[in-house]
Amino acid sequence: MNKYQAPVKEMSFALFDVVQADKVFAELGADSASRDIIEAVLEESAKFTQSVLAPIYQSGDSEGCRLDVASGSVSTPTGFKEAYQQFVEGGWTGLTAPEAYGGQHLPETVGALVKEMIDSANLPWGNYPLLSHGATEALKQHGEEWQRAAFLAPIVEGRWTGTMCLTEPHCGSDLGLLKTKAEPVADGKYAISGTKIFITGGDHDLTENIVHLVLARLPDAPAGTKGISLFIVPKFKVARDGSMGERNPAVCGSIEHKMGIHASATCVMNFDGAEGYLIGTANKGLNAMFTMMNTARLAVGLQGLGLIERAYQNASAYALDRLQSRSLSGPKRPDKPADPLIVHPDIRRMLLTCRTLAEGSRYLALQASLQVDILERSESAEARQAADELLGFLTPIVKACLTEWSVECTYHAQQVFGGHGYIAEWGMEQLARDARITTMYEGTTGIQALDLLGRKTIQLQGAGLKRFLGLVVEFCSGHTKNVQLAEFVAPLAQMAQEWQQLTMEIGKATMENPDNLGAAAVDYLFFSGYVALAYWWARAVEAADRSGNAELAARKRALARFYFQKILPRTFSHAAAIKTGAASLMELDEAAFVA
CATH class of the missing domain: 1.20.120 (Four Helix Bundle (Hemerythrin (Met), subunit A))
Structure with a gap:
């Protein structure tokens, strides 16, 4: 009963008229990002998200994920694998990825709008390809050429997905306490041992392989965050030529039972001497990991925006249709037994709060995404520095504010429905449950606040x-x-x-x-x-x-x-x-x- 209609016209207005991103694309030489092409991409994305992803949002929540304990294999809800195959066939996995590895290299700003549609339509499903984007950026910026050839190309193609393995049972955001070990073995490989928790998409049945990017310590590593390295640890072993081998001892031990995003597999991952490769420089893993994390933080902000948009759409439709009491200033529908909810000031307060926060957040998120494009594509060192400074400042605001506002707005939208908002069939309580995690993963609101004020403002x-x-x-x-x-x-x-x-x-x-x-x-x-x-x-x-x-x-x-x-x-x-x-x-x- 809960529906979604991609706001393509509003997105086009935001992109071209308000943010005026097309002018920046032209300055950056992004020849493939013409207005006609971008509008076609948005229209096709709307069709896919509305017709394929949105219909399995509520059913996926009811069914959830299932773990085969014997094999450590996770099955996603009915329809998720088929939706992912359509996603791959449509070329969406490589939308913003480099052409050298099979991508289309459209601007990240365009990808942000596509991602918003995905998250509005089916946020839990969207978690599976989400971290592949971060893995792509980490490999692109920090990996060796053979690693990009072996791992990046199949991720861009959609045959593999990526994960980010940071958190351990005894340490969350304080990575200095991390204990996972990496022992050097023959041929430049490492044996990774330890347990990671809260790993989104740690195992699933959507792709043939999963590439885990794992933080671990070398035997001679210094204490604290200065002794952390980053390793590529695939579900199935991968040789330097990209060929897949036997199953790696990197196994899902359990999946978390959560308040929301039931269809997104949140895994406890056990690494028992799993074969991996060092990415980047030893003891400099946080540099590479923050490449993934900053990408993911913007992505999670877009999740918040996506939830606000869907919540508003359903609440406004209900308010226009539901008859309830008379207007304080006199009947507005005298031919009806009561006036629709939309005539009441407090209903309008909640709806307008949702709408103005959603539309304003879209402009802000596009501004942040545009800095990513400038940073990557501009030939001007001055322009890149300006974009880097602005992006660093905007990232914690986008991540924290958009997700906190999603909690507020899904609550408002649920409240518009009254008691029906508490009933599962209307889908509003699912939106509220799914919104809650967005303020926590990829760094809580408090962490974003300290980053914004302590580092991005005072320190810099x-x-x-x-x-x-x-x-x-x-x-x-x-x-x-x-x-x-x-x-x-x-x-x-x-x-x-x-x-x-x-x-x-x-x-x-x-x-x-x-x-x-x-x-x-x-x-x-x-x-x-x-x-x-x-x-x-x-x-x-x-x-x-x-x-x-x-x-x-x-x-x-x-x-x-x-x-x-x-x-x-x-x-x-x-x-x-x-x-x-x-x-x-x-x-x-x-x-x-x-x-």
Whole structure:
């Protein structure tokens, strides 16, 4: 009963009119990324996600994954394998991958929109190819040429998938505690032994082989994060010429029973002397792993966006159809026994919150993805540096804010349904359950907040923030005389100044007491996210005005007005909380926390 319709027109408006990515593609020499080609890709992706993936979303959740304990083999729900084969046959696995390894090398920005569709249609299914993209980037940037030939080509082709094996039972985000061992053996190979948990797609029946990228320690490795290396450990052994051999002792010991994403196999992986190859430099594994992780963090942000979009679509359709009570200002459907839910202000509050966060998040995610393209394709060192700084700043915002907003918005959408939202057949409770994990994996919201404030802002002296504020100032300065934008430009310019001032205040407070950084981090993250979306909503109104489409312009203006009046004021409470410092958080003695 829960449906999905890919918002292709809205995506095209976001890509071409608001973000104006096509101009950047032309500057980067991405000749294959013409508007006609991109629009065709989006249309075909819409057909695939709507007709193939969306129909098995709820059934996949009910059925879940199954483990054959004797063999360690995982079976995915009915229809998942067939959907993956259609995905491969359609060429989707190599959409943004290098042409040298069989890919189409379309911009990552286009891939982001395709991924949003996949996640809206069937997020658990989308987890299987998700980490293949990260593995592709890690091998492309850090692997030896023979490794790229042997492992990258079949991943791009879709015959193999990839995983990222970091977490262990005793250590989550603190990788310095990692214990998995790597012993050198003959012919440049290594024997990998240890247990990894929470491994997405650690085993499944979609492909003939799975390439695990595993963090482990060499015998002489120094302690802590400086002694971690990264290894390629395939499910079936792979020779240097790319030929597959016997089963590797890299086996799924169990699959987790989870709150959501039941159709995504979350595995405990046992490596018992499994054959592997070192990727990159010894004891420098985190450098290569963060290539995967940063890619995955943007991807998880897109998962949050995808869930908001689907939740909104179903909730708005229900609100337009469901008759419930009369409007406070008098009957709006006097010919009916009651008015539809859409007439009630609080229903509109929830729906407009979902819609403005979804559309604003799409603009922001596309901006981040565009920096990936600039970083990869630009011949200008200056442009690459600017993109790298801006991307580093935006990544934790995209990952954390979009996923936290997905929790908020799937809740709102479920609430629109009332009691029916709690019933499984409507599918709203599944969206809410699936949203919850997005705030946790690939780094929790707290970790993203510390990364944004501690590293990307204070440690790097606000390099990325300065880039973003520069865009805001440029936009506001260029439209000071535009009376049509006055209601957005003036408050946006003021918020930019407050953002800069607040950052300076936090830096000073952190020098006085390091705990002040941790106390401010999450509030600063959300303050940043809300101001960033305000910038993009102002740009969306300008783009709609420029389009000459009066209906579009009126709609975007109304949505932006809601965002500025009802959502942006959340920054006031975040700023107020930041200014109180860490005292009230750290005052209570540890013993007092005992229940």
